[in-house]
Amino acid sequence: MSDNALKEILNPRSIAIFGASNNPLKMGSIHLLNLLTSNYKGKIYPVHPREREIFGIKAYPSVSELPEAVDLAMIVLPTHLVAQFMEELGKKGVKRAIVISAGFKEIGEQGAQLQERLIQIARQYGMRFIGPNCIGVINTAIGLNTTFFRYSHHPGRVGLASQSGTYVTQILPYLERHGIGYSKAISLGNEADIDLVDALSYLADDDQTYAIGLYIEAIRRGREFLEVAREAVLKKPIVALYVGGTEAGKRAGKSHTAAMAGPDLLYDGVFKQAGIIRAPDVQSLFDWTWALACQPPLKGPNIAILSNSGGPATSMADAAIKWGLKVPEFPPELTREIAQLIPHTGSPQNPIDITFEMDFTAFAAKIPALLLAKDYIDGLVIYGLFGSSFQESVFSAARHIVKLDLSYLEKISQAAFEQFIQIPPKYGKPVVAAALVGREDDFVRGLQDNNIPCYLTPERAISAMSVLYKYYLIKNKFTKRTALKGTNAIYH
């Protein structure tokens, strides 16, 4: 896919931006300010009819006076001005654009005509563009963020193609808070030119992207989508949230991005044929893509559950069965080994409840290693690995009354963490965690930053683990099909 038009859009050496001024509250200005304060190292040229400088950098009065045919144009102009500037850009030799401006096909017939005009201009000059009515792209590998929301988290492994700008922008604080990082994110808007299929194809080939998330209101090129997805899924997992399958969703999608959606069952079929895992909501879309991007597939349904508490142990065991996994009973020799490491009030059977009065080294290192070494255990879900927030919740009261030096507890927690993160890579089996606390806890933050997804509730961890198994089955199935196709097409 070396000819994918998104390649230049996500890796521009120079950007011209239209619609920014020295008024920092205008949309275009916010996009520019965000670009200027990101880590993007390429050249940035604001274009404005009157301003000579915008936020301290030189502005250019017109397209023709730009010093070069930039790699990318970002257009945040009023609707009626877009076509004119697209044409000037075409004449200048600019080949890529992001049209952020809205008011096109999504608002009805008049907008549809304007959108048609953009397509014609692009064809005439050999331009390719995203939008209109989109929010642009993020490429964390080069610090590029054309949106108006700050990207604060470190670069990640999740690639997103979205027919909603919100799930590229307003979602950023949510993702940061959950420890999820984007590799690339692409807001597609009305898809007048570049569409979901292009984005999927791009992300499939992107080395920084380990799993792909799709937010879909409608697929405009069904056959091509299926073809591209079936190849992509051999390389990396794909999770899709489709919201156009009900009458209300369809109506909303139409006025949002002019999408013509189809019934849920049809899309179910498409996703199944494509090897795409369907998410029921935004939360699952990101929970699942995150796990798939960070952890290896689960090569069998048998998981071990390890918890510092009976409630989550029980919830997780029950949820595992409901999510299609198995929680096999351990053979007596293993329960005996575990029993020696936990208090007598705990349970050494699967799910293991080591109870709250625990030996942190047993919990975080010895037992996980013991479990992952067994060939009848395919993966591990662990509840209760937390440090600083626990000390805060449990000992802050104490500190009012007694002088309590908790630094040795911090050391124990830190040592346990160091031991724990060595373990998963050793066994090549997936490990997923849950904690009821987020990144405010140092242990949780450490897990997440070391590619061990840690979720806010026990069941979310289980559902993520179940998806690691789903992808294993999908990949197997599609690999066999492809092999079959290669050897004897007649049976395919």
Next chain:
Amino acid sequence: MSDNALKEILNPRSIAIFGASNNPLKMGSIHLLNLLTSNYKGKIYPVHPREREIFGIKAYPSVSELPEAVDLAMIVLPTHLVAQFMEELGKKGVKRAIVISAGFKEIGEQGAQLQERLIQIARQYGMRFIGPNCIGVINTAIGLNTTFFRYSHHPGRVGLASQSGTYVTQILPYLERHGIGYSKAISLGNEADIDLVDALSYLADDDQTYAIGLYIEAIRRGREFLEVAREAVLKKPIVALYVGGTEAGKRAGKSHTAAMAGPDLLYDGVFKQAGIIRAPDVQSLFDWTWALACQPPLKGPNIAILSNSGGPATSMADAAIKWGLKVPEFPPELTREIAQLIPHTGSPQNPIDITFEMDFTAFAAKIPALLLAKDYIDGLVIYGLFGSSFQESVFSAARHIVKLDLSYLEKISQAAFEQFIQIPPKYGKPVVAAALVGREDDFVRGLQDNNIPCYLTPERAISAMSVLYKYYLIKNKFTKRTALKGTNAIYH
């Protein structure tokens, strides 16, 4: 239920605690320290064979030397000492206890015998107790917290009865972070004496509790549970998470709290007959109980959806249908009115997308009031009410480059907030919000603290709204049944 034994346990004038010492890292000490730093105003008597003072307050060498027969005894002693102290307490005339110590029926035959002994002692002396193997209770009305986790949030409306201590303790930071407050929380442990039925009955009669959440591994008294629940549900909604329905869940529950669970389908039937809404996971348990505790029932399936962005509008519309709600098309006169308040790039049809370039007063006040006044709209779900976090995400970049005084934006946001929170109570219809940001945002925090649940994803808000409809239907059904029973029992 004036004879409910939990009344004194949740409202003790005096507490004796066993197992605390001057070592602040011992379990009993942490319980005591937490109690001492809570807002509880009653008397606290530590009992210890050798210490004369514990954390600065007088300690008593034995039960017999306690200055009074306390209202409540908290026992955090090693397993083998519990029976002996229970007996001494009985002799002293103490009538209520919380047995936090574990190592009883949940660990097998030997523990079961010890537990039986506790029951006999209690019967002999007319004592009632929670536990063993529990974590105690929280009563935010009087600042009582017998657990070892800090309760930092303000008193709330959610009452919880739980067969897991974790969902009373380790869940606290999670609840605080989500803006959810407990009225009362009761950890039941092994239920040797006081059980789920007692707790449900207590919470049903508790004025501070507006909705009841249940975490269940097994129901030990089925018939009584059903009777109590059917009466309770006429007063307030009940949501239950049951995790004992699979083989793995059953096994885990048995080793956790010695529970003998039954199949999922059986419990489905019990919940249906009892008018209890069944939650699939911990997240839903609290999301739903929260909404039910804060908002009135949804008296019809027709909701309006209002969003600052097309993606969430579409996701919510689609989710609403899947959750059994309706997103009716607005009549032309309403869309015309709305169209005048939003940009031309927005959509004035249900779901309304007012787009990001919005008039905050229209979004937060005019349109909500317009919608809730219509008799064909039963409730409102709104996405995008946020303030400080948005300014942070969008303008923090700008502040590096330009001096930007955002105080006027804060004022607009604050004014919009003040207008918005006046609206829902006026119409008596439920309003639920979603934001992708949490309490770090001032607007979100304000919503939550004014009893408008605000969820982290669009679909969670929709599912909460659907439960407000479910409870409306349940209450109607049960009220009719009760009326029927009163007038003509023969048809019942």
